[in-house]
Structure formats: structure tokens, C-alpha cells
Amino acid sequence: MIIPHEPKEREALRQHAAEALKGLYQGEAVASPWVGGRQAGLRRLEALDIDRYNREHNGAHQEATSGLSPYIRHGLITLREARDSVVSRFGAAASRNFVIQLLWRVYWYLRARQRGVASLVDAAAGATEIPVPQVASSPLCIDEALRCLRATGFLAYHPRLWVASYFLHWLGIPWRQGYRLFQEHLIDADPIVNALSWRWVLGEETGRPYFFTRAQVERCTGGQLCARCTIYRCPFEGTPEAVEERARQPRRLFR
Amino acid sequence: MKQVVWLLEDSLGPIDPALRALPEAPAVYIYDEDDLRAHPTSFKRLFFIYESLVETFAGRSAPCEIRRGNLVREMIDFCRKYGAEEIHVTRSPSPAYRLWTEQLRHTLVVVEYAPETLVKWSGRPPRRFLELWEQAYPQLLPEEKPGAGEDEES
Numbered sequence: 001m002i003i004p005h006e007p008k009e010r011e012a013l014r015q016h017a018a019e020a021l022k023g024l025y026q027g028e029a030v031a032s033p034w035v036g037g038r039q040a041g042l043r044r045l046e047a048l049d050i051d052r053y054n055r056e057h058n059g060a061h062q063e064a065t066s067g068l069s070p071y072i073r074h075g076l077i078t079l080r081e082a083r084d085s086v087v088s089r090f091g092a093a094a095s096r097n098f099v100i101q102l103l104w105r106v107y108w109y110l111r112a113r114q115r116g117v118a119s120l121v122d123a124a125a126g127a128t129e130i131p132v133p134q135v136a137s138s139p140l141c142i143d144e145a146l147r148c149l150r151a152t153g154f155l156a157y158h159p160r161l162w163v164a165s166y167f168l169h170w171l172g173i174p175w176r177q178g179y180r181l182f183q184e185h186l187i188d189a190d191p192i193v194n195a196l197s198w199r200w201v202l203g204e205e206t207g208r209p210y211f212f213t214r215a216q217v218e219r220c221t222g223g224q225l226c227a228r229c230t231i232y233r234c235p236f237e238g239t240p241e242a243v244e245e246r247a248r249q250p251r252r253l254f255r
Numbered sequence: 256m257k258q259v260v261w262l263l264e265d266s267l268g269p270i271d272p273a274l275r276a277l278p279e280a281p282a283v284y285i286y287d288e289d290d291l292r293a294h295p296t297s298f299k300r301l302f303f304i305y306e307s308l309v310e311t312f313a314g315r316s317a318p319c320e321i322r323r324g325n326l327v328r329e330m331i332d333f334c335r336k337y338g339a340e341e342i343h344v345t346r347s348p349s350p351a352y353r354l355w356t357e358q359l360r361h362t363l364v365v366v367e368y369a370p371e372t373l374v375k376w377s378g379r380p381p382r383r384f385l386e387l388w389e390q391a392y393p394q395l396l397p398e399e400k401p402g403a404g405e406d407e408e409s
Binding site for chain 2: 013014023024027036073076095096109114122126180185190
């Protein structure tokens with residue numbers, strides 16, 4: 001079946017796509033704030049303020065990151081273009097953090113070439129019987145990340161890790177289910193990066209599971225989420241070792 | 256032999272190597288219904304893809320189509336419509352891609368293009384990010400010294 005593709009203003013395009021793609025998507029036909037197309041990607045790249053990026057890229061809010069991952073994932077701008085643009089404008093030293101993030105993508109793709117690793121990705125991507133997890137109320141850092149994921153199709157880097165760590169180490173949700181949740185909602189969802197990132201949080205890539213602490217959440221959110229969180233006792237309080245120890249106890253969620 | 260270009264989710268822009276190599280060839284993107292029904296997907300990503308394709312195709316004078324259906328059947332139908340026997344596509348690492356191309360090769364010729372890479376790497380895959388970083392930084396940040404932490408991720 002052919003789907004017409006005449007250029008129109010965004011809302012008209014959304015309405016048209018909502019109808020033309022009916023039956024192929026889950027949930028409401030809401031557009032992401034991320035506008036598709038190479039031009040939008042180039043505008044983001046050109047607008048990138050490297051000083052702000054270096055200061056804030058570990059922040060939890062969406063604009064803390066470069067926001068380029070949907071464009072890179074879909075081949076609308078290349079890693080090489082992103083690297084060249086930033087290094088030529090800001091120099092090598094200031095571009096270091098940004099280039100490291102670009103290189104992680106290369107790393108996951110190279111890792112996926114390894115025998116056992118490729119079959120893991122295939123198995124996760126091919127599985128159809130695994131349900132997407134439904135999670136009841138959680139600490140606010142998790143709730144807020146999940147709300148943001150569903151509402152916009154995008155999450156900054158740290159909230160992705162928090163959700164994954166909470167699902168795997170606290171709720172005991174199998175990584176493939178978490179993988180499916182991200183695969184369903186993220187506009188930059190990529191089977192390889194997604195699967196291997198979940199495995200990384202699990203500790204399968206490094207031999208060291210990823211745990212986060214309340215102090216990290218406070219730092220990444222300017223303390224705003226923790227101040228509003230109504231959970232009885234924060235499970236992420238203390239050092240990473242203390243958090244890990246707590247997660248391994250039988251009654252691990254102290255509500 | 257007549258040719259068409261097949262776009263995949265990994266490479267939707269006008270900079271796609273196959274699109275650039277064949278500016279006069281008809282091009283197509285297909286939403287695979289079987290795949291999407293088996294794997295729940297929010298409208299946001301499907302619309303991001305659609306919006307991207309509208310822009311990419313608007314800049315092209317050759318015929319371009321967006322379709323939905325069984326990918327292999329739609330692809331064969333598209334080739335028949337334009338009398339093409341050769342599909343030009345930028346290689347995708349996605350698991351579904353391997354299955355689709357295997358089936359398409361029963362009836363059509365599939366010509367693959369390599370996606371652009373940021374870093375040259377040969378031999379066995381790196382075991383740690385640091386291993387890649389140490390080899391990559393002289394290419395990527397010529398004035399820089401190594402020392403990337405392993406606590407960061409894309």
C-alpha cells in the first residue's frame with residue numbers, strides 16, 4: 001500500500017501519518033518534540049554550544065544533551081559530520097566529551113560483531129513473546145524518566161541508566177523486557193545500542209553491574225526531583241557499594 | 256539493468272550512500288507490517304521516520320514512494336512497477352535486514368553500500384571502550400591525549 005508524502009506543515013503531516021499508519025503503532029498518535037529530517041538535525045548540530053554541553057551533558061533534562069542521537073541513529077547526519085563540525089568550531093580539547101559520546105556508538109557496533117554478542121542482539125530483537133513491563137509507582141527519578149520517555153520519545157543519558165538499573169537490579173525485570181520498553185518508545189531506538197546498553201547496566205559487558213546513588217540523581221537534576229519525591233526511604237541513598245548491597249537484600253524496596 | 260534504491264530506518268537522509276550513488280533511480284521506504292505488529296512501536300518514532308522521508312524525497316526528482324505491507328512483497332512490487340532488477344541499499348546491521356535481503360535475493364539482485372564509518376577498525380572487536388578510545392583518539396582528536404573514563408556511555 002502506497003502512503004502519499006507531499007510536504008505539508010507539521011500538524012497536517014502528523015494527522016496524515018496517524019491515519020496512514022493506523023494499526024502499526026501503539027498508543028496515541030502524538031508527535032515527538034524532535035522534528036524529523038536532516039535539516040532539523042543540522043540545525044541542532046549548528047546550534048550546539050560546546051561550553052554548555054561540557055557543563056551540562058550529564059544533566060537529566062533533555063536539553064542537557066546534544067539531542068543529536070535521533071538524527072545520527074537514522075542516518076540523517078553522520079558521526080563523521082558531527083565530529084568534524086564540532087572539532088572544527090571548538091577545537092579538539094573542548095570537543096573531547098562530545099567525541100567520546102559519538103565513539104560509544106561505534107563501540108557498540110563493533111561489539112555486536114563479536115560472535116556471542118551478535119546472537120544476543122538478534123535474540124532480543126527477534127523475540128516477540130516478551131511483554132513490555134508495566135511498572136507501578138516508583139521513586140520520582142524513575143517515574144519522571146518513564147513519563148518523559150512516553151511523552152517525548154527521548155531521554156537524556158543518565159535517566160536511561162537509572163531506569164535500566166532500577167528495572168534490573170531492584171525490580172528483577174529481565175533485560176529483554178527493558179529493552180522492549182525502550183525499543184517501543186525511544187525515537188533513537190537502535191537494536192544494537194539498546195540491547196548492549198541494557199547488558200552493560202547488567203554488568204555483562206564489564207563484569208561490574210551499574211548502580212546509581214541519590215547523590216548522582218541530585219547532581220543531575222539540581223536536587224529538584226529528590227525534593228519532591230514521596231518515597232518513604234530512598235533506596236539509592238549512600239555510596240554505590242551501599243546501594244548495591246541493599247539491592248541484593250531480599251526485601252530491597254523500602255517503601 | 257534498471258535499479259532502485261531501498262531506504263532503511265538506519266539511513267533516511269539524502270546523504271544515504273545508495274541514494275547519492277543513483278540520483279536518477281526510484282527510491283522506496285517500506286514500513287514492514289509483520290515486524291511492527293510483532294514489536295510494539297510508538298507513533299513518535301514512526302512519525303519521525305515519515306517526516307524525515309518527506310523531506311528527503313522532496314529534494315529528489317526521481318520517483319519516490321513510502322509504502323506499508325509485507326516488506327519483501329512490497330519491494331518486489333516496487334521493482335516490477337519500475338522494471339528494475341537491482342536493489343541498491345546501504346547495509347544495515349539490524350537483524351531483520353539480513354532476513355529481508357536473503358529473501359529478496361531469491362528473485363532480485365541486491366547491491367550493498369557500506370555505511371560511513373567514524374573510525375577504521377580491523378581485527379577482533381574491542382573488549383573495552385578504552386581499547387577503542389586509545390586507537391581512535393589520534394584520528395578523532397589529533398591534539399588530545401588519551402584517558403577517557405569507562406563510566407560514560409552513549
